[in-house]
Amino acid sequence: MNLIANSLLESKSVFIEPKIENYFTWTSGIKSPIYCDNRQLISYPNYRNIIVKEFCQLIKEKFSHVEIIAGTATAGIPWAAWIAQELNLPMIYIRSSSKAHGRKSAIEGFSKPNQKIIIVEDLISTGKSSIEAFENASNENLLTLGIVSIFNYGFNKSVESFKQHKLNTYSLCSLDDLLIEANRLDKISKDQIKMIKIWKESI
Numbered sequence: 706m707n708l709i710a711n712s713l714l715e716s717k718s719v720f721i722e723p724k725i726e727n728y729f730t731w732t733s734g735i736k737s738p739i740y741c742d743n744r745q746l747i748s749y750p751n752y753r754n755i756i757v758k759e760f761c762q763l764i765k766e767k768f769s770h771v772e773i774i775a776g777t778a779t780a781g782i783p784w785a786a787w788i789a790q791e792l793n794l795p796m797i798y799i800r801s802s803s804k805a806h807g808r809k810s811a812i813e814g815f816s817k818p819n820q821k822i823i824i825v826e827d828l829i830s831t832g833k834s835s836i837e838a839f840e841n842a843s844n845e846n847l848l849t850l851g852i853v854s855i856f857n858y859g860f861n862k863s864v865e866s867f868k869q870h871k872l873n874t875y876s877l878c879s880l881d882d883l884l885i886e887a888n889r890l891d892k893i894s895k896d897q898i899k900m901i902k903i904w905k906e907s908i
Contacts, residue, residue, distance in 0.1 A: 706886065706889065707814065707878065707882045707885065707886050708755050709755070709756060709759060709855065709877040709878040709882070709887070709903065710858075710878050710883045710886035710887075711745065711890075712752040712755055712756060712887055712891060713741075713746070713855075713878060713883060714883070714886060714887060714892065715752070716745050716746055716749050716752050717738070717745060717749075718736060718741065718743050718745040718746050718864045719739065719740070719741050719742075719743075719804060719856070719883060720739070720742075720745075721738060721739055721887055721893055721901075722738050722739075723738050723893060723894075723897035723900060724795045725738075730761070731830070733830075733831065734759075735830075735908065737904070738767055738855075738900070738901050738904055739858075739880070739901070741781065741827075741828050741856055741902045743827040743828055743855055743856065743858060744767060744780060746752070746763070746827075746855070748825060749785050752896065753787070754810055755783070757784070757787045757791060758775060758791075758875065759789050759794055759877050759885075760784065760825070760853060761788060761791050761864065762817045763820065763837070763853060763875055763877070764788065764792065764794075764853065764883040767851065767873070767875060768821075768823050768850045768851060769798065770793070770821060770850075771794065771821050771822065771823045771850055772794070772820045772821045772822065773789075773794060773795045773796065773797055773816055773820050773821070773822045773823075773847070774788050774792065774794050774795070774796045774797075774798055774822070774823055774825060775796070775797050775798065775822045775823065775824050775825065775842065775878065776796065776797075776798045776799070776824075776825045776845065776846075777798070777799055777801075777825065777826050777834060777835070777838045778798050778799060778800045778801065778813075778826060779826040781798070781824070781825045781826050781827055782798045784825050784827065784855070785797075785798060785825040788825060789882070795814070795815065795816070796814060797812055797813060797814030797815070797816050797822070798812075798813050798814060799811055799812055799813075799838045799841050800812075800813065800841070801826070801837055801838075802837075802841075803839075804818055806882075810845065811841035811844070811845070812841065812842070812845050812847075816845065816847055817847055818845075818847070819846060819847075820847055820848065821847075821848045821850050822841065822842060822848065822849055822850065822872075823849075823850055823852070823853060824838050824839060824846050824849055824851070824852045824853070824856070825852075825853055826838075826852060826853070826854040826855075827854065827855050827856070828854055828855060828856040828858075828859065829854045829856070829857040829858065829863055829876065830850070830858050830863065831860060831862050831863055831866075831876065831908075832860075832863030833865060834863065835852050835854075835863075835867075835872075836867075837868060837873075838852075838865055839852070839872060848893060850873065851872060851873035851874060851875065852867075852872055852873070852874045852875075853874070853875050853876070853877075854874070854875075854876045854877070855876070855877050855878060856876060856877070856878045856879075856880075856883070857874070857876035857878070857879055857880070857904065858880050858908075859880050859881075860908045861908070866901035880901075880905060881902075884901060884902075891895070
């Protein structure tokens with residue numbers, strides 16, 4: 706059993722609708738058999754603790770020299786806060802764009818030039834918000850070691866985008882992990898899994 710995939714499904718943070726006529730419509734306009742609302746997870750201490758523990762273990766293994774945990778606004782903020790607390794590290798959060806007033810910064814919280822950060826996302830789809838966060842951090846002279854997320858669709862578009870920007874990305878749960886767990890829980894058939902994988906390759 707994949708603990709993260711199980712947490713997503715049991716908390717109803719992820720919905721699967723294999724029938725094309727009932728596909729969900731994302732903000733981007735993409736029609737999808739999967740709808741992720743990982744914000745649901747913050748309301749469940751048991752699932753939350755599992756995810757924070759996995760995040761911390763991942764960061765210790767892959768990014769042991771990180772100096773600041775950076776959450777993306779808004780969904781990445783609570784996870785960054787819990788991770789930073791557990792690792793006893795400073796935390797900041799990154800807006801999608803700079804404020805129009807004050808210091809006009811996209812970064813909230815204290816940081817110094819050349820500090821090493823990890824960007825925390827709740828999920829990665831096309832990778833657009835992750836790249837925006839990376840670019841905003843770079844504009845503040847922060848060094849991004851990598852991006853971590855709870856869930857990642859693994860679209861070719863995002864994979865290529867991260868390669869172009871030479872960004873290391875790690876996710877606690879992939880689409881394949883989720884589909885395997887959904888099948889184990891009898892929420893989806895193997896034929897439906899094949900259809901969803903074909904959909905993934907089309908994005």
